Amino acid sequence: MLHDLTATPSEEQPPVVCYELLHTIGEGTFAKVKLARHVPTGIEVAVKVIDRHGSYRPYREVQSMKSLNHPNIVQLFEVIDTENTLFIIMEHVDGGNLSDYLRDCGGLTEHEARRVFRQLMSAVHYCHQRGIVHRDLKPRNILLDADRNVKLADFGLSNEYVGRKLTTFCGSLHYVAPEILLGRSYDGPGVDVWSLGVILFKMVCGRLPFFSENWRELGRKIIKGQYRLPFFISSDLAALIGKCLTVDPCHRGTLEELMRHTWTNAGQEELRPYEEPPCEGINPQVTQEMRNLGIEQEKIEESLRENKYDRTMATYLILSHKAPKGKGRTILVRPFPGTESSLASSHVSHSVRPSGWEIQEPASPAASADWSAAIPAPTPELGTSAPSAGPASGTTSPAPQLEAETSTAFTAPECGATSPVPQPESGTSSPSPQPGPRSTVSTSHTSGQSRAPERQPEVETPTSSSGRRRGIRRVARAFCRFWARHLCCGRKNKVQP
Numbered sequence: 001m002l003h004d005l006t007a008t009p010s011e012e013q014p015p016v017v018c019y020e021l022l023h024t025i026g027e028g029t030f031a032k033v034k035l036a037r038h039v040p041t042g043i044e045v046a047v048k049v050i051d052r053h054g055s056y057r058p059y060r061e062v063q064s065m066k067s068l069n070h071p072n073i074v075q076l077f078e079v080i081d082t083e084n085t086l087f088i089i090m091e092h093v094d095g096g097n098l099s100d101y102l103r104d105c106g107g108l109t110e111h112e113a114r115r116v117f118r119q120l121m122s123a124v125h126y127c128h129q130r131g132i133v134h135r136d137l138k139p140r141n142i143l144l145d146a147d148r149n150v151k152l153a154d155f156g157l158s159n160e161y162v163g164r165k166l167t168t169f170c171g172s173l174h175y176v177a178p179e180i181l182l183g184r185s186y187d188g189p190g191v192d193v194w195s196l197g198v199i200l201f202k203m204v205c206g207r208l209p210f211f212s213e214n215w216r217e218l219g220r221k222i223i224k225g226q227y228r229l230p231f232f233i234s235s236d237l238a239a240l241i242g243k244c245l246t247v248d249p250c251h252r253g254t255l256e257e258l259m260r261h262t263w264t265n266a267g268q269e270e271l272r273p274y275e276e277p278p279c280e281g282i283n284p285q286v287t288q289e290m291r292n293l294g295i296e297q298e299k300i301e302e303s304l305r306e307n308k309y310d311r312t313m314a315t316y317l318i319l320s321h322k323a324p325k326g327k328g329r330t331i332l333v334r335p336f337p338g339t340e341s342s343l344a345s346s347h348v349s350h351s352v353r354p355s356g357w358e359i360q361e362p363a364s365p366a367a368s369a370d371w372s373a374a375i376p377a378p379t380p381e382l383g384t385s386a387p388s389a390g391p392a393s394g395t396t397s398p399a400p401q402l403e404a405e406t407s408t409a410f411t412a413p414e415c416g417a418t419s420p421v422p423q424p425e426s427g428t429s430s431p432s433p434q435p436g437p438r439s440t441v442s443t444s445h446t447s448g449q450s451r452a453p454e455r456q457p458e459v460e461t462p463t464s465s466s467g468r469r470r471g472i473r474r475v476a477r478a479f480c481r482f483w484a485r486h487l488c489c490g491r492k493n494k495v496q497p
């Protein structure tokens, strides 16, 4: 049980039981996340339990989340600070995380990936608009609700970046931008864009763009921006990935450019920045429910007006967040004191909308289709392979590197950061994209679009049996499309989108 520790318990006033802690749903280096039940309402929440004496800086996470209110970002409800432990009470997202989802389904079609990526870009752009950089974007921190809508979580490594260069060496190695590995000071948004590129690559290719069993080799590949695209990737997607995975942060795509990109908006309305709904004041239906729970109106108004994130505000937000689907309701909540300076807008309004409200597209038919016809896997292409970012080519690829997902986030002190990955050899420059039997597409060092070179079929084998079958079927379908394009229309060496 988690009691309201702000109230001083006494004989007459026993501690108020706020949350019934259930089981652990996530465990990290500095924290664990438990499923809990909000006792007054019976609604499930997630409680992040942080040991205050670790090297971790918990208040940055709280400060970031207090200025965020977006349908694709996990909502903060309450902060309970004790002598040894910080409890962060948040929205519980019941569909698990993207990493597990990709493990089970062996990768997404471009259509499915587009839906996820659009929601993710909307959430990250919203953070950047409020002067916040996440710095630990990876599938494990991207949660999915029951409708497979994105809920961005874990702002434990986030920071404010407005008007300054950051120097903290942090992130998860396979998703970290080259400039961080090089120990250079960096702009916030650019490192999130790089991580988005790695995530997008992993969603569609079923493996990481940069991988090696050896950290030194891995660091070298990231710093050189050397990765290999599978043949079935469309040229628009290849171009978008290239914009993200551009080694030089000055030439890397911006989030606005990604949101306007052809691939992002194929078959969709152009993705626009999320706009906070107009503030409509405190919701009377919710305050009525709270009065029924014995909470006075004045207490509710004071808690919301002062952005207290206490038990009263939590009850309001929890009831609002789990509102029945339908017309949204809004309250006005001022940003956490001291964040005004870095906030793009002066208000954070807690609009009440069904989860995943902002970009809700019908789940793609492929997502639920049962591809019952087992299509034989294509014969793995033989031949030498250029140094690759993934497993050796010419052989059946081993399972995508899922264990790489669990590489722990690391962070070094703000100044005097030391890089755990050795510096790259001096004088090496990444080769320009070289079409050939096994193409290696390096990232362009300019913002120019690298043409996706001719690509040969390769077999990607997801781990779980059903995921493996789906993954093989997906590659087989792409293989058939590939040859159909080349056999029927006779166009050589031109990869059609």
Ligand code: 24R
Residues within 6 Å of the ligand: 025, 026, 027, 028, 031, 032, 033, 046, 048, 074, 090, 091, 092, 093, 094, 095, 096, 097, 140, 141, 143, 153, 154, 155, 156
């Ligand atoms: C549901 C699951 C797992 N984690 C969460 N939820 N809902 C969270 C919210 C969450 C909020 S902050 C946070 C996690 C976090 N995690 O900072 C879940 C649902 N199913 N299974 C799991 C069905 C970090 C890190 N990213 C610390 C804990 C380890 C992961």
